[in-house]
Amino acid sequence: MQTTSFSRKQRFRHGFLAGLLAGILASLLMLLLSITINGISLPEVFGSFFTQLLPPTAFDYLHLKIGGDAKHYLFYGILVGQCLVFALSGGLWTLYNPETKITVGTRFIASMIYQRIFQAKYTSKADNKMINRGRDESGPYSEINRPVQQGETTDVQEFLHWSSGLYLALLLLLLTGFVFLPLTGAGILGANLTTGLASNILSLAIVGLIFGLLFVYFQNGQVLRAARKQQGKEIDEGVEEAGISRRTVVGTGILAVGLTTLGIIAFRFITSGSSSSSPVSRGNLLQQYKTKITPPPKPNYGPIQPVPGLSAEVTPNGQYYLVSKNLFTDPVVNGKTWNLTITGEVAQPYTLNYAQLSALPMKKQYESMMCISNEVGGQYMSNALWEGIPLADLLQKAGGPKTGASKVVLYAADDYSDSIHLSKALEPTTLVALRMNDETLPQGHGYPARLLVPGIYGMKHVKWITRIEVVNQDYQGYWQTRGWSDPAPIRLTSRIDTPTSTTALQAGKQTYIAGVAFSGNKGISEVDVSLDGGQSWQRATLKQPLSALTWVLWELPWTPTAGTSTITARAIDMEGNVQDPAIADPLPDGASGYHSITVTAS
Ligand SMILES: Nc1nc2c(c(=O)[nH]1)N[C@H]1C(S)=C(S)[C@@H](COP(=O)(O)O)O[C@H]1N2
């Protein structure tokens, strides 16, 4: 009698591949559910946990790139990891198949359903047809139910019931819900997440169900193919080849995706390191550096030529820099059901809906923002006209903060939170903004409402706010628990927008050096440009800013000489503080140093 026998390695491989395929599809379904029904996205939860575990310096690199592509790589990396966990669970499940312990009843039902749907079976009846496809009394499990004969291998146990897949899914679900999620701080079944317990359970159950069924489907398909191959006297060559090539293709595909992801991260890492070196000698700059000029310079306002490459003074909404912690998608909040709660250490907590909030008196102000992970000369800086309700008014409406209150915490729809000091919260320019450049706040910038808090970095400008809580103790926000500054005042900076290292300059032909300078809420009194590595400085013309809270456009006419030139810029704020030339990475307080570029004229 012919028997098929699979080695442990083969059995593991079958389960692993089946788990991988089912895991990929289940993971895609998970993402789909997270977008459509606000289901839980485990890669998002684990990504957030992972960034908290890493030492801040190790994560610095990734945060530098957040808003760019790196966070997506992190996300896809974790997604690949999740698929591998599915695959591993499939391999182990097949290897240590606990099927024999599953009741005969569920086996029978599962086997019936299996036959009904797929009409595929594997049988070793002595009709010399080891494999056939078609309806028959014996199902794929008839073999298992038969007592195992002496010397016979038990490969057929690799055929799984639907119920077996569901048991595996249940096991994974229990592990996730009661072990892994609580370990990340998300609570049992992710109860602490804003997605909500009901939506978590529903989405996990759907994903689990689909994974379990697909796993059994792929597993049995593979066993069938492998058995055919082994007993292959009557195999259909075409089918067999298709089986092998599909397996090979999938395996190679996964490998390729994984390697590409790693490659891109490595490439980014290498190139980011090389671009941070500055063409200007630090010694010079530091030697001559005076931290403060008293009295502060009087700004040199004047007309600015509209030169190509210079930032628009007001950034259009579509071009405003975008940063969020969210690895996959930002929350889409429904303004019709959304409301904002003011609570904590206040006399009368209350809740307003969007219409009620919009009806309150609003204030318009130009304000520029900068991300704390922006490097000197970087692009995570923009300016807009905002409109919103002063936070002080909202707190006053609640009877004001109680004595002893020290901080205000802002909670958002994406499980992000941050705090600001009460004194900062009460400043008249701290707003809960509903509008941006005369439009409803765009979704990506925090619709329905975001915080504006001039003078401190972008991370404190909490988007998609749901709750504002006055507290009487310290509170560390999302980025603070990852090593970043809590007070987070903006560090004075200036950026050369034009020319760039790739601009084709003509020697002897006048052009303009131009850019922006920003201090948060301390204004800009002067911007200087040096063409000799900081030995001498020329004063640029400043465009009178739209408010005391915005960046300032600056410009200097310049006639390049043939060859290369190095251009360096520095700013001075309205208090006379001079931009710090010491190079500092963004972590933990924001970057410092001077922006320098090397250009060539011919
Ligand atoms: N809810 C929420 N608010 C958030 C963030 C976030 O991830 N979630 N990111 C912060 C960071 S780090 C920055 S720099 C600003 C960016 O705002 P923007 O995308 O409108 O430019 O939003 C801040 N507010």
Ligand SMILES: [Mo]
């Ligand atoms: Mo940021």
